[in-house]
Amino acid sequence: MTLDTAFTGYADPSLHAEGLYIGGKWEAGSGIPVIDPSTGNTLAEVPDASIDDAMRAVDAAEAAAVGWRRAPPRQRSEILRRWFTLMTEHAEELALLISLENGKALADARGEVAYAAEFFRWYAEEATRIGGEFRHTPSGAHNILVDHEPIGIAVLITPWNFPAAMATRKIGPALAAGCTVILKPASETPLTAYAMARLGAEAGVPPGVVNVLTTSNPGPVTAAMLADARVRKLSFTGSTGVGRLLLAEAAKSVVNCSMELGGNAPFVVFDDADLSAALDGAMVAKMRNGGEACTAANRFYVQAGIHDAFVAGLTQRMAALKVGAGYDPETQCGPMITIKAVDKINRLVADAKDRGARATTGGAPVGGSGYYYPPTVLENVPTDAALAHEEIFGPVAAIYRFETEEEAIRLANDTEYGLAAYVYSRDIMRAMRVGRGIETGMVGINRGLMSDPAAPFGGAKQSGLGREGGVTGILEFMEPKYFAVEF
Numbered sequence: 001m002t003l004d005t006a007f008t009g010y011a012d013p014s015l016h017a018e019g020l021y022i023g024g025k026w027e028a029g030s031g032i033p034v035i036d037p038s039t040g041n042t043l044a045e046v047p048d049a050s051i052d053d054a055m056r057a058v059d060a061a062e063a064a065a066v067g068w069r070r071a072p073p074r075q076r077s078e079i080l081r082r083w084f085t086l087m088t089e090h091a092e093e094l095a096l097l098i099s100l101e102n103g104k105a106l107a108d109a110r111g112e113v114a115y116a117a118e119f120f121r122w123y124a125e126e127a128t129r130i131g132g133e134f135r136h137t138p139s140g141a142h143n144i145l146v147d148h149e150p151i152g153i154a155v156l157i158t159p160w161n162f163p164a165a166m167a168t169r170k171i172g173p174a175l176a177a178g179c180t181v182i183l184k185p186a187s188e189t190p191l192t193a194y195a196m197a198r199l200g201a202e203a204g205v206p207p208g209v210v211n212v213l214t215t216s217n218p219g220p221v222t223a224a225m226l227a228d229a230r231v232r233k234l235s236f237t238g239s240t241g242v243g244r245l246l247l248a249e250a251a252k253s254v255v256n257c258s259m260e261l262g263g264n265a266p267f268v269v270f271d272d273a274d275l276s277a278a279l280d281g282a283m284v285a286k287m288r289n290g291g292e293a294c295t296a297a298n299r300f301y302v303q304a305g306i307h308d309a310f311v312a313g314l315t316q317r318m319a320a321l322k323v324g325a326g327y328d329p330e331t332q333c334g335p336m337i338t339i340k341a342v343d344k345i346n347r348l349v350a351d352a353k354d355r356g357a358r359a360t361t362g363g364a365p366v367g368g369s370g371y372y373y374p375p376t377v378l379e380n381v382p383t384d385a386a387l388a389h390e391e392i393f394g395p396v397a398a399i400y401r402f403e404t405e406e407e408a409i410r411l412a413n414d415t416e417y418g419l420a421a422y423v424y425s426r427d428i429m430r431a432m433r434v435g436r437g438i439e440t441g442m443v444g445i446n447r448g449l450m451s452d453p454a455a456p457f458g459g460a461k462q463s464g465l466g467r468e469g470g471v472t473g474i475l476e477f478m479e480p481k482y483f484a485v486e487f
Contacts, residue, residue, distance in 0.1 A: 024207025064208030281448030
């Protein structure tokens with residue numbers, strides 16, 4: 001495939017670099033280059049929003065808020081359903097666009113588009129199922145009615161690693177609940193967000209209900225929006241460090257926050273596990289999106305009896321992966337998002353090797369153009385290595401040996417993060433017991449993929465606050481309102 005072939009329809013970067021999207025209108029601008037990680041070349045330039053631009057987006061969201069809040073749930077539902085249909089119809093173009101600006105393998109990009117679209121279908125259904133509550137008071141003095149109302153204007157901040165799915169996972173429930181939104185995508189991958197806005201307008205989203213802006217100055221721009229009394233919700237996906245700063249900023253105005261932050265997922269394999277299934281799961285949990293995922297398995301704890309066979313099997317599979325440009329259909333592992341990301345991975349791997357770890361495949365950067373790091377397996381990794389405690393965000397599997405169930409749980413919990421974990425064992429009672437013992441918001445039992453629009457996604461400890469997806473996801477954008485009724 002050539003880039004000339006790729007630049008058609010919704011896959012054309014220039015189509016989505018026409019301007020900020022505020023109040024249903026495109027506003028021309030430039031200033032932020034969008035780089036193809038596969039080559040290091042510039043794909044397009046998108047506008048660099050100012051604080052004034054952000055305030056105009058809040059104005060647009062406010063102007064649309066009353067009408068959208070009062071829109072019948074069925075109307076909101078039908079618009080989300082049409083948005084799902086349009087995403088499905090343009091799936092191949094969107095996947096290609098994601099591969100161009102993000103670098104992920106085309107197969108992964110196709111999977112992301114399908115996953116992202118499902119949030120619109122799921123919340124199209126949930127929009128008509130927002131429940132309430134009726135109870136008698138214990139004293140019998142009155143009755144309790146509880147309604148759920150839209151929380152208000154929501155600022156949505158999404159990362160670069162899943163530019164479509166992280167947007168739909170927030171927009172879907174927000175719109176279903178009756179909120180208007182301002183989406184600020186990562187400046188590395190803004191084209192997908194603008195493409196989504198085009199599809200939303202085609203689906204019938206009223207002007208001002210969804211606004212999109214890009215900025216190279218996210219701190220002050222976001223702070224200005226959070227300081228505005230009209231903004232009542234912040235939903236953020238990104239690093240724990242940035243999440244802490246945003247929580248502090250939101251506290252100044254007591255803005256309701258949902259935070260999906262970093263992860264350092266343990267992948268625990270017991271001696272009695274099905275080795276082939278565990279290796280299959282390891283490849284999914286580790287190599288989805290080239291390891292650039294908050295749910296990616298970072299620390300592989302393998303029981304002594306199966307350890308050597310697991311290392312050999314994972315090494316063989318990782319070494320066989322084809323590394324190349326994301327939009328090449330034969331690529332299985334694309335580039336990392338930036339050269340800075342490659343440098344971080346290399347630093348963590350070098351530190352582990354200096355401390356005694358051994359690379360059974362990979363272990364050093366790939367030269368040439370683009371931002372590549374090869375699939376890597378490290379064995380004999382010491383628990384004091386930096387990558388045991390930092391989120392590596394790359395195609396590196398660090399393997400540790402353990403002896404007992406208690407040791408596995410202790411090692412798995414030796415992190416400030418608590419987003420996801422994976423457990424492999426034929427003994428389902430043991431797997432569940434270990435899963436309960438690991439301090440995370442999500443556990444995959446004999447599965448390497450746990451994300452599902454119908455499930456509550458989120459973590460414990462420093463991995464976040466609140467949940468996205470599932471029946472609980474829409475409540476993140478609603479306030480319960482209690483009526484004391486005498487009748």
